[in-house]
Amino acid sequence: MGSNQSWVTEFILVGFQLSAEMEVLLFWIFSLLYIFSLLANGMILGLICLAPSLHTPMYFFLSHLAIIDMSYASNNVPKMLANLVNQNRTISFAPCIMQTFLYLGFAHTECLILVVMSYDRFVAICHPLHYTVIMNWRVCTVLPVTSWSCGFILALVHAILLLRLPFCGPREVNHLFCEILSVLKLACGDTWINQVVILADGVYVLVGPLCLMLVSYMRILWAVLKIQSKDSRRKAFSTCSSHLCVVGLFFGIAVVVYMVPESNQQEEQEKTLSLFHSLFNPMLNPLIYSLRNAQVKGALYRALQKKRSM
Numbered sequence: 001m002g003s004n005q006s007w008v009t010e011f012i013l014v015g016f017q018l019s020a021e022m023e024v025l026l027f028w029i030f031s032l033l034y035i036f037s038l039l040a041n042g043m044i045l046g047l048i049c050l051a052p053s054l055h056t057p058m059y060f061f062l063s064h065l066a067i068i069d070m071s072y073a074s075n076n077v078p079k080m081l082a083n084l085v086n087q088n089r090t091i092s093f094a095p096c097i098m099q100t101f102l103y104l105g106f107a108h109t110e111c112l113i114l115v116v117m118s119y120d121r122f123v124a125i126c127h128p129l130h131y132t133v134i135m136n137w138r139v140c141t142v143l144p145v146t147s148w149s150c151g152f153i154l155a156l157v158h159a160i161l162l163l164r165l166p167f168c169g170p171r172e173v174n175h176l177f178c179e180i181l182s183v184l185k186l187a188c189g190d191t192w193i194n195q196v197v198i199l200a201d202g203v204y205v206l207v208g209p210l211c212l213m214l215v216s217y218m219r220i221l222w223a224v225l226k227i228q229s230k231d232s233r234r235k236a237f238s239t240c241s242s243h244l245c246v247v248g249l250f251f252g253i254a255v256v257v258y259m260v261p262e263s264n265q266q267e268e269q270e271k272t273l274s275l276f277h278s279l280f281n282p283m284l285n286p287l288i289y290s291l292r293n294a295q296v297k298g299a300l301y302r303a304l305q306k307k308r309s310m
Helices: 020-050 057-084 093-126 128-134 137-163 180-184 192-225 230-258 267-291 294-309
Strands: 010-013 090-092
Touching: 010 057, 010 093, 020 057, 020 267, 020 294, 057 093, 057 137, 057 267, 090 093, 093 128, 093 137, 093 180, 093 192, 093 230, 137 180, 137 192, 180 192, 192 230, 230 267, 267 294
Parallel strands: none
Antiparallel strands: 010 090
16 A cells, blocks of 8 residues: 555445435334334343243243344444434444444354254254253353354454455445445455455354254154144244244345355345344344244233232
């Protein structure tokens, strides 16, 4: 770089190119969805903490998923809402890198937690007699700690590789927030190492776990079909279908955004998919688990009855 080259100290988040009236409308819609997402995940987390019937490994892992979803949304949505009603859409370099780091950290952790939840269902249905031995509380503690640690270590690797790059040219990030692929496009240096690490990371966190979960659910399906009791079979299908809905939404979008070649993608479509990840997915997760889960609905009913009787 030449000595007269100026370095970027802030970026401009382009977002959606819409009219002022439409942006105000989206601000109120997204604000309501964000608040609902926080309340719904907070309700799930509160029920799991307060209801003794939900003090099981499956709901312990679900509580981690609720924490991740609230953190995931809170990392991206507030800045996005501010940009919808503010013409000054700048974000400083350090907060932008931090937003990228947290986004990747929570995304990686959610992938791994979903794998853990899939393993829990596999053990519960395919090895029910050994479930309490295999999924003891030591294992139930180690698995989430490992997921959080691996998730944020991988995110830290991406952040360090991003910080080594010079940013001296355009400042417009064509996205709703500081998403890593959009930020990389603004770098003045060679980004091939970053691209290779992103691809390897995608195989490790997305493709590998997704294949493992598909194999485990094929075995779960085979085991469920062998169950003689209709009630037990219905309960197993209900629990597993809820988890499959969440897995399909999360992994499906992530694979499209990060694993499909860039030439086949449209930037506006990527923004919409990322919006779904940041706003709609955290809102849908508690709905899927609460509406399709009799234990959660029962715990909520008992909590409401207890509050009325006080």
